[in-house]
Amino acid sequence: MRKADRLFQIVQILRRSSRPVTADAIAEELETSRRSVYRDIAALVGQRVPIRGEAGIGYVLEQGFDLPPLMLTADEVDAVALGAQWVAGNADPTLARAARDVLAKILTVLPDELQPFLLDPAARAVPSWDRPRDGIDAGQLRAWIRAARTIEIDYADEAGRVSHRTVWPLLIGYRDASRVLIGWCELRGDFRTFRLDRIASARFLDTPIPGQPSRLRARWLRQIQASAERWRNDADGPG
Known part of the structure; x- marks a missing residue:
């Protein structure tokens, strides 16, 4: 130990x-x-x-003492370092800078015994060097998600065909090779996933999202979980 x-x-x-x-x-x-x-x-x-x-x-x-929030185990420090390193290497520039700032802040308050685990962690994230360039400002997109406002985008599919969409942005997802926007598409009347590098242009509107975004996110998550369950059942079925 x-x-x-x-x-x-x-x-x-x-x-x-x-x-x-x-x-x-x-x-x-x-x-x-x-x-x-x-x-x-x-x-x-x-x-x-x-x-x-x-x-x-x-x-x-002595009674009344509790562990301070940053009295972490070595494995917890590894988890924090791995997560922050992954964000620093894979997220947009604003979040990457925030991740590096978080590590610096944690380092200043960690006990001396734990600092080496953060400076030289046992687990490391490998940055993505070939991630395509986003076609939308991810920082402003996150701000619009928090503000629960709609956006308009011109989106190119795999064949390069561009369509105009009004989207209720719900969250940004991070894949190994790309970043994606998950939202409700008014054109399709359903949840859709849009690769940020395929967004040709974007307009940030003042129009609020109808309803509560948290409920929409929960609904999207239930759909994803149901799809995953069906996939598992099909995979486990007769060959």
Whole structure:
């Protein structure tokens, strides 16, 4: 077990006990040495975790203490780093910059013991170098999604034929090779997916989306889940 994980687990052990917990008991549960427990307790106290006690007697975590939001395990740090790195390498420039800013902010408040896991994570995202150029400003598109307003787009299909659409934008999806807009298409009277690189032009309107976007997103998600279930059933059926 990594040291950062042990620090987290020691706090958990002390939190669930109403009596002093000896270093031997902690070492047995964590399958480590008593000497390591002493060092870990000292590290936690140095990080202002309110632990009282001493070697040979036991340790108690003062009441009312809770783990701060960024007292993460090493695996949680890897998850944060992987997600932010993926966004930095695959999202539009505005979100990519925001992802790098998030990592910098987290680094400034992480305990010293956890910082190496963020600076040199065990999991990494590989950036996409051949992603096609978007035909719409993704940052403004996200703003219109949040504001629940409609847009007009000129959209080219695979053959290059362009059609004019009025769309209720609901969310931006990220695929391995492209970014897509998922929304309600007034022309088709149904949910449609539009690749951002195939949008020839876009006009951001002040017209509000009819109804609640959250309900539309939930409805779209139910349709996707139902389609996936049908696909699985067909795949599991007789050959």
